[in-house]
Amino acid sequence: MTSRTTVVNSQRVKxxxxxxxxxxxxxxxxPSYTRDFIPANKTHIPTGETAKAWSHLEHLQEEVAPLQDCEVGLLIGYNCSEALLPREIVSGQENQPFDCSAKFQETCLNDHLLTGPDLTNILVGVxxxxxxxxxxxxxxxxxMFHQFHxxxxxxxxxxxxxxESGNLESKPSTYRMKVHLFGAASSPGCANFGLKHLAAQGQGQYGEDTIRFIQRNFYVDDGLASVPTEKEAIQLVxxxxxxxQAGKLRLxxxxxxxxxxxxSIPEEERAVIKDQDMALSLPHMExxxxxxxxxTSDSFKFGIQVKSNPSTRRGxxxxxASxxxxxxxxxxxxxxxxQILQQMCREKIGWDEELPESLRPQWESWITDLPNLADMExxxxxxxxxxxxxxxxxxHHFSDASTSGYGMCTYLRAVDESDEVxxxxxxxxSRVSPTKVMTIPRLELSAAVVAxxxxxxxxxxxxxxxxxxxFWTDSTVVLGYINNDARRFxxxxxxxxQRIKSSTKPEQWAYVASEDNPADHAFRGLTAEQLKTxxxxxxxKFLWHKELPVQECKVGDVKDDDPELRKVLVFNTQAKEDRSLLNRFEKFSDWSRVVQAVARLKRRVKEHKGVKQRTDESTSLEERKEAEVEEITCVCKCLGGSHSVYGREFKDTSSATSYAGFLNLAC
Incomplete structure (x- = not known):
């Protein structure tokens, strides 16, 4: 055996x-190792008082054996691994991993293997x-991988x-694996496909619960299941x-x-209990x-072993992440x-630079509080x-956000036949807010999307x-966005x-007061003691009532000055151009030319209708006077009021005497 710095004389005992x-x-x-002395004394042996000092061991206080007056020979479960480490570790053949990503001449085995479809069940779902x-x-x-050829x-x-024997000087032998490797990119896909295929082959021969267990409740080679009764559990196993076994797989x-x-399970198929001390009846942990x-208590625990990492960004x-x-x-x-890690990134602190003094108290407080998670259950x-x-x-999904973070939490509410809840x-x-500054409504909307x-x-x-x-939120702005159908953002x-509406309906969203919103803890953060209480x-509390509270409508209106509204520009396009006879008059240089052109036009109309014979003579005085009256009438109807044409002012009128006045002016 060897410690970190010295060799310790030792023998292996079985x-x-x-x-x-x-x-x-x-x-x-x-197998254990002998030593000349035991690096512990009687004070390290737990007693009833020791169990009383720990909340999760209080119920074992009466079960702890009394302290005996004898020499310490062996402390089972005492953490000696930090002081004693094996000099050489020889890995067994079971589940031996291979480094299929090791590169030689810029390539490796995994570069040439296809992963196939992702058939692994979602860990959180299992x-x-x-x-x-x-x-x-x-x-x-x-x-598992070695069972598939x-x-x-x-x-x-x-x-x-x-x-052979690890002698690199000798001539190596060449072997090839006939089964899938632990470490190959293709192995999980092939093994998962084989397992699901085996379950499909069992359709009709075994119960649906068994088929579903094999198909849905395995994460690679680890199977987890829960059923209402022990009879169902025995049948499932x-x-x-x-x-x-029909597929040559052993559970x-x-x-x-x-x-x-x-x-009901054969002893050789059961898990070996490693951490339970039968003398002290310590909980069985898996x-x-x-x-x-x-x-033992049928609960999840959170014992965190804090490693002595350096106080740097990397540490x-x-x-x-641990x-x-x-x-x-x-x-x-x-x-x-x-949040401490994000602040170090904002200040652009290097990976191996020490924590700044402004963040050190927060980090030390958090590290000190980390072991207290062991009290959580x-x-x-x-x-x-x-x-x-x-x-x-x-x-019931709750979401909330602030400038420091955003998050959500989900609760399963069950109501039985006697209306007990x-x-x-x-x-x-819980997520830290992006380093880029964002408005509170946008952060609260992001939290809603996470929910x-x-x-x-x-x-x-x-x-x-x-x-x-x-779905519950304390943001009336978000509720206004979700219930809006008219505005564009x-x-x-x-x-x-759009993401929210693709999975939910506006009727599913409701308002919750900030003091009743548990997602408030997700963005504020809590110490271990605060989290526990x-x-x-x-x-x-309102989720524990027999009836959910009737929600008042607290949907915020989307205001016109909301910065998230997209500004709309309206353009008026004239599809038909309305042009009058006056536009044609502007093409002539003086009034007399207009009169002559109109007189000729009127003559051509009469000739076309057969009222007058066709002639090439110039227009007569009577034809020009008639044309002039027609032009003045047209001008007055088009413009109305008093207007100036070719330097002369005309007034809108339809009386015959007025036309005479216009004619005198025109001549």
Missing amino acids: NLQVRGFYSSKRISLP LCRFRKGLVAVMCDIER VKVEDQDYLRFLWW KEASELC HKFVSNNENVMA RALGVECCI VLSTV VYDPLGFMAPFVLHGK VRRCYLPSDFGNIKRFEL HCSLVMGK VRASDMLRNELEIQDLKEY QVFVANRI SNWFSGP
Whole structure:
């Protein structure tokens, strides 16, 4: 064995067993290592007082064995891994990964492999369905990728060199893999297709619940299921194992929160309990798709091991990203860490530069508070065990935003036949606001879009029939945008309104007061203690009432000066041009030429009608006078009032005496 700096004399010991203080059951230990001294003393041994000091261990206070007057020989479960590390680790052959992305001469195997269609189930969807039933079951497909063979003609692509005993000086042997690799880009698609094909082959031979479990509730090789009763769980485990066995797949590492279900499973198919100390009856902890799950209390836990990362931008990112919370239960707490990281980006701090003094107190406070998430506990099942027959399910989505962030949260509201109500947090999301300055209405609209996207996903993944959905916001501006049908908006707002209306109806949106909106926590952020005492996990009080409150219409009107309104320009286009005889008169240089032209025109009309014979003589005085009277009449009718034509003023009149006056003036 070796520590970080020195070698420790040690021997490997196998077949050790321990027995509980109050129990006759014996537990086999994994291979251990001897030491000349134990790096611990009696003060490290938990007692009843130790359990009393921790809220999640209080119920075990009476079960803790008393402290014995003896020498310390072995502390099981004590964290010695930081002090002792194996000098050499030899990986086993099971699930051994291959680096198919390693490049040689600018190429690698994954560059030439097709990933195929994405047949992997949504991780969040599998977790959400895992919370529906009272009885939970988890299992694993043994060496899943290795159970699916590669075609013989394709196996040469999987050739590799092997040096016996790791001696690189010796001549290597050439092998080729006949099965899909852990690390190959094509393996997940091929394995998922094979698993779903196997389920399809079982149609008609096994129950629909079993087929659906194989098709929908596996995330790669990890299966999670929940059913209402233990009888259904036992049947599901039995049929699923038989169906997979028909395809030469083995389901193992079964875990359930029900003792009778576990008793029905062969012992060799059960998961090995690693972290449970039978003497102290510590909770049995497992991981459900990476989320820490306490089998004993049937709840999700959030024990975070804080690593000693440097106080740099790189270290801050590593620490914030280490909080694995796919369902967003801790989203308000994580938001503070994201905001610190965003502020470092705004100030353009380098990846390995130290935190500025202005941000250091906030970061140290957040890091100190991070271990307190271990006190958080979220029930796995949406409903308590004593809840009655369900009459209806409802999903309630809340959204809110500010200049510092925006987010949403969704609650499942169940009403039983006796009108009892229960609400549970399904998922939450918190996001920092974009670095580019945006208006509050735009941010609140963005939060509403996040809620709609979560709704689309949950509606498909929860598989609940006749599910009603409600959307709540405290922004009357957003409600005005959604209920508007007449106005046109800027591109940013118009696109988001279109996204909202493509999945929801305006009648589904309602107003909620800011003090009752739990999404307020999603953008403000909370400490661990504040999160524990807030309404984030339970939802607003009005959701627990038998009847939802009658909503008053608080839809804001879209004002004319709203900056999001698109300005409309109206152009009046004249389709028909109205031209009078006066436009033709303007083409003549003087009045006499107009008179002569009109007189000739009138003569041609008479000749065409046969009233007068055709002649080439010039117009007579009578013809010009008649033409002049006609012109003056036309001018007066077209213009009206008093106007000037060719320097002479004419007045609108229709009397014969006036025409004489015009004639005198014209002559």
